[in-house]
Amino acid sequence: MAGGIKELTVDLGERSYPIxxxxxxxxxxxxxxxERGFAVKSPILLITDASVEDLYAGTVxxxxxxxxxTVARAVxxxxxxxxxxxxxxxxxxxxxxxxxxxxxxxxxxxGGVVGxxxxxxxxxxMRGVRFVQIPTTILAHDxxxxxxxxxxxxxxxxxxxxxxxxxxxxxxxxxxLTLPIREVKAGLSEVVKHGxxxxxxxxxxxxxxxxxxxxxxxxALGYALYEGCKVKAIVVSRDERENDLRAILNxxxxxxxxxxAVAGYGELxxxxxxxxxxxxxxxxxxxxxxxxxxEAVTEALFRKIGSPVRIPGHLxxxxxxxxxxxxxxxxxxxxxxxxxxxxxAVEIRHDVxxxxxxxxxxxxxxxx
Amino acid sequence: MAGGIKELTVDLGERSYPIxxxxxxxxxxxxxxxERGFAVKSPILLITDASVEDLYAGTVxxxxxxxxxTVARAVxxxxxxxxxxxxxxxxxxxxxxxxxxxxxxxxxxxGGVVGxxxxxxxxxxMRGVRFVQIPTTILAHDxxxxxxxxxxxxxxxxxxxxxxxxxxxxxxxxxxLTLPIREVKAGLSEVVKHGxxxxxxxxxxxxxxxxxxxxxxxxALGYALYEGCKVKAIVVSRDERENDLRAILNxxxxxxxxxxAVAGYGELxxxxxxxxxxxxxxxxxxxxxxxxxxEAVTEALFRKIGSPVRIPGHLxxxxxxxxxxxxxxxxxxxxxxxxxxxxxAVEIRHDVxxxxxxxxxxxxxxxx
Ligand SMILES: NC(=O)c1ccc[n+]([C@@H]2O[C@H](COP(=O)([O-])OP(=O)(O)OC[C@H]3O[C@@H](n4cnc5c(N)ncnc54)[C@H](O)[C@@H]3O)[C@@H](O)[C@H]2O)c1
Ligand SMILES: NC(=O)c1ccc[n+]([C@@H]2O[C@H](COP(=O)([O-])OP(=O)(O)OC[C@H]3O[C@@H](n4cnc5c(N)ncnc54)[C@H](O)[C@@H]3O)[C@@H](O)[C@H]2O)c1
Ligand SMILES: [Zn+2]
Ligand SMILES: [Zn+2]
Numbered sequence: 001m002a003g004g005i006k007e008l009t010v011d012l013g014e015r016s017y018p019i020x021x022x023x024x025x026x027x028x029x030x031x032x033x034x035e036r037g038f039a040v041k042s043p044i045l046l047i048t049d050a051s052v053e054d055l056y057a058g059t060v061x062x063x064x065x066x067x068x069x070t071v072a073r074a075v076x077x078x079x080x081x082x083x084x085x086x087x088x089x090x091x092x093x094x095x096x097x098x099x100x101x102x103x104x105x106x107x108x109x110x111g112g113v114v115g116x117x118x119x120x121x122x123x124x125x126m127r128g129v130r131f132v133q134i135p136t137t138i139l140a141h142d143x144x145x146x147x148x149x150x151x152x153x154x155x156x157x158x159x160x161x162x163x164x165x166x167x168x169x170x171x172x173x174x175x176x177l178t179l180p181i182r183e184v185k186a187g188l189s190e191v192v193k194h195g196x197x198x199x200x201x202x203x204x205x206x207x208x209x210x211x212x213x214x215x216x217x218x219x220a221l222g223y224a225l226y227e228g229c230k231v232k233a234i235v236v237s238r239d240e241r242e243n244d245l246r247a248i249l250n251x252x253x254x255x256x257x258x259x260x261a262v263a264g265y266g267e268l269x270x271x272x273x274x275x276x277x278x279x280x281x282x283x284x285x286x287x288x289x290x291x292x293x294x295e296a297v298t299e300a301l302f303r304k305i306g307s308p309v310r311i312p313g314h315l316x317x318x319x320x321x322x323x324x325x326x327x328x329x330x331x332x333x334x335x336x337x338x339x340x341x342x343x344x345a346v347e348i349r350h351d352v353x354x355x356x357x358x359x360x361x362x363x364x365x366x367x368x
Numbered sequence: 369m370a371g372g373i374k375e376l377t378v379d380l381g382e383r384s385y386p387i388x389x390x391x392x393x394x395x396x397x398x399x400x401x402x403e404r405g406f407a408v409k410s411p412i413l414l415i416t417d418a419s420v421e422d423l424y425a426g427t428v429x430x431x432x433x434x435x436x437x438t439v440a441r442a443v444x445x446x447x448x449x450x451x452x453x454x455x456x457x458x459x460x461x462x463x464x465x466x467x468x469x470x471x472x473x474x475x476x477x478x479g480g481v482v483g484x485x486x487x488x489x490x491x492x493x494m495r496g497v498r499f500v501q502i503p504t505t506i507l508a509h510d511x512x513x514x515x516x517x518x519x520x521x522x523x524x525x526x527x528x529x530x531x532x533x534x535x536x537x538x539x540x541x542x543x544x545l546t547l548p549i550r551e552v553k554a555g556l557s558e559v560v561k562h563g564x565x566x567x568x569x570x571x572x573x574x575x576x577x578x579x580x581x582x583x584x585x586x587x588a589l590g591y592a593l594y595e596g597c598k599v600k601a602i603v604v605s606r607d608e609r610e611n612d613l614r615a616i617l618n619x620x621x622x623x624x625x626x627x628x629a630v631a632g633y634g635e636l637x638x639x640x641x642x643x644x645x646x647x648x649x650x651x652x653x654x655x656x657x658x659x660x661x662x663e664a665v666t667e668a669l670f671r672k673i674g675s676p677v678r679i680p681g682h683l684x685x686x687x688x689x690x691x692x693x694x695x696x697x698x699x700x701x702x703x704x705x706x707x708x709x710x711x712x713a714v715e716i717r718h719d720v721x722x723x724x725x726x727x728x729x730x731x732x733x734x735x736x
């Protein structure tokens with residue numbers, strides 16, 4: 001494609017799909033739908049959140065209407081609390097009221113919250129309709145690729161979901177310019193994660209370019225998101241349903257998810273929680289005898305970005321430990337952890353003593 | 369297998385699975401799990417309803433515990449109202465409380481309600497865990513085979529769901545002996561449906577054997593359920609995700625689902641509603657110029673069984689028509705109907721005039 005647009009492919013046989021990354025894409029959604037043969041007769045539902053709606057919903061809808069499509073809009077409150085069964089139910093109502101049929105498309109326009117929610121709607125409405133991701137946060141370079149969709153349950157995050165791939169991901173970098181700085185920082189956690197699990201050179205590049213990234217320099221941002229998506233796409237292509245390899249993407253998430261759950265969804269952003277979690281995993285690497293500099297490098301990079309690297313002091317250690325017991329990464333009663341073996345490489349361990357985890361959680365708690 | 373047990377296969381490549389039909393199977397669940405390598409370490413959740421629990425849950429659980437499995441039980445109220453997002457949410461809570469992990473199994477023990485609900489739980493809990501169907505109604509010979517799982521929405525039936533195949537179906541004919549006669553009759557609707565769409569000889573056999581079937585004669589019942597499952601298995605093997613052929617299984621369901629929705633889930637049983645729907649489809653065949661005896665034969669067979677063949681007079685025609693507009697079988701604004709072309713053969717029509725449908729609905733309404 002023209003205009004500085006980069007393309008990647010998630011390679012999944014007949015379910016393969018492209019990721020387009022670049023500026024100015026929102027206004028081209030309609031043309032992309034037409035080129036890819038989306039039926040004009042079947043209505044489309046655009047799911048977005050209250051903040052993103054004001055900024056970008058109009059452009060996307062206009063672009064689709066110009067090509068003859070019918071689009072209805074469903075808006076959810078901004079933030080993690082919209083990933084609930086209650087809001088999911090509202091979205092199904094919206095699908096029915098908009099008259100979506102089996103050939104219809106659900107579009108997610110927003111961050112990971114909207115992407116995960118809308119994806120679960122697309123996966124289950126009429127047992128599955130077409131699905132397109134238009135991510136608008138940095139974090140969503142991760143969530144929009146790979147087909148994991150889900151909502152939360154009172155007792156556990158992302159526990160209700162599916163593997164459901166989009167037909168394409170359209171990542172308009174211009175939308176990132178309106179992101180609050182806290183979201184920028186949180187989103188960079190998953191970018192760094194993709195480096196930490198796969199590519200030491202990219203981690204070094206991130207370290208050299210933190211300032212540009214925080215300033216949303218278009219070239220630096222485009223490069224970082226392309227590299228991040230590339231790691232994600234490779235891993236997902238090799239192991240779509242997380243039978244083995246894909247689990248490495250959970251670096252920092254065992255502790256991170258527990259922190260989110262205990263803090264109450266919303267207090268800690270996902271990216272903030274997993275930044276802390278990645279520091280915890282790096283500390284675990286030390287326990288297993290790997291190079292202690294892994295922890296130092298990891299923590300220094302997150303400090304440079306301005307991400308939290310310690311657990312808020314008011315969170316209760318017992319509650320955090322209990323939340324980990326409900327985590328999907330527990331298997332047959334055992335904890336599963338992704339542990340760095342070097343910068344840019346990880347292994348999956350099933351033999352992490354609970355005592356070590358508790359010690360690390362206690363050690364990372366502010367005030368200790 | 370020994371002891372008068374028949375076996376069929378749903379042929380779906382690596383997701384192929386067996387259907388076992390015969391007496392005495394409940395007590396053999398544990399052995400079957402062990403033979404098929406289900407992990408003993410991961411807890412199992414048995415989902416059943418209040419009526420079935422009393423009768424059969426103990427036998428199944430004992431059989432599993434004898435082989436070393438850990439089983440928790442979740443009981444839902446009997447009846448269609450349990451196919452709701454609220455009850456689904458309760459089941460996810462039950463999964464979490466029982467400590468189910470990604471290698472765990474959800475077992476559906478009951479009729480189509482429990483099967484559809486538990487299947488949707490298995491499809492979505494942790495993005496999918498193992499699933500086993502133990503049907504205990506005649507109707508469930510249909511619902512337990514083929515992987516369609518779903519819950520209802522206030523505005524439409526089965527609108528939230530997935531295609532999610534079980535790993536096996538274990539159909540213990542002994543359990544049918546406790547079925548209320550109204551459920552026996554309603555269940556026979558789907559058996560007859562499998563004949564009407566595929567096999568004229570089987571329709572004739574049903575007609576000759578109505579008395580034996582209503583009396584739950586083991587041999588007749590075993591034969592009828594085997595034949596019914598066979599049609600279902602063939603159709604699903606050829607078109608798992610209902611791209612084309614599988615739609616023939618919806619004979620009678622466009623009208624039937626609308627009747628269920630308007631009557632309020634629970635008043636008309638599913639099998640009763642589709643019996644009326646199949647009479648409606650047969651009448652549609654006449655409109656299209658096919659042999660008018662199709663309607664006569666269809667209606668006579670359902671009368672012989674004792675199924676309703678007319679729409680209850682208090683149901684409103686406009687509401688029935690509106691409910692059909694929300695039906696999944698509408699595509700791109702057009703009605704899709706399965707229409708018999710002879711006994712044992714159907715076609716899928718996209719060109720049914722709304723006026724004909726209204727006329728038929730009005731004509732079938734009691735008091736007209
Ligand atoms: N499916 C996956 O593989 C996967 C991977 C990682 C994270 N996730 C999920 O992603 C979610 C977090 O995603 P997120 O960080 O994008 O959160 P988010 O979707 O809540 O977006 C963050 C905030 O930014 C606002 N926003 C979004 N785009 C904006 C824009 N362009 N300009 C201004 N404001 C904007 C939103 O309204 C929201 O308030 C979590 O629920 C997490 O579990 C999923
Ligand atoms: N998934 C599919 O492909 C598919 C196909 C057809 C129907 N269905 C669904 O199936 C449902 C209807 O199934 P159903 O007719 O089995 O209803 P059901 O599950 O409600 O069972 C009918 C009644 O019989 C009771 N019961 C069940 N087994 C019994 C036994 N052995 N002895 C005594 N009582 C027993 C139940 O408690 C219930 O009250 C509907 O929701 C329909 O949409 C699904
Ligand atoms: Zn994440
Ligand atoms: Zn049915």
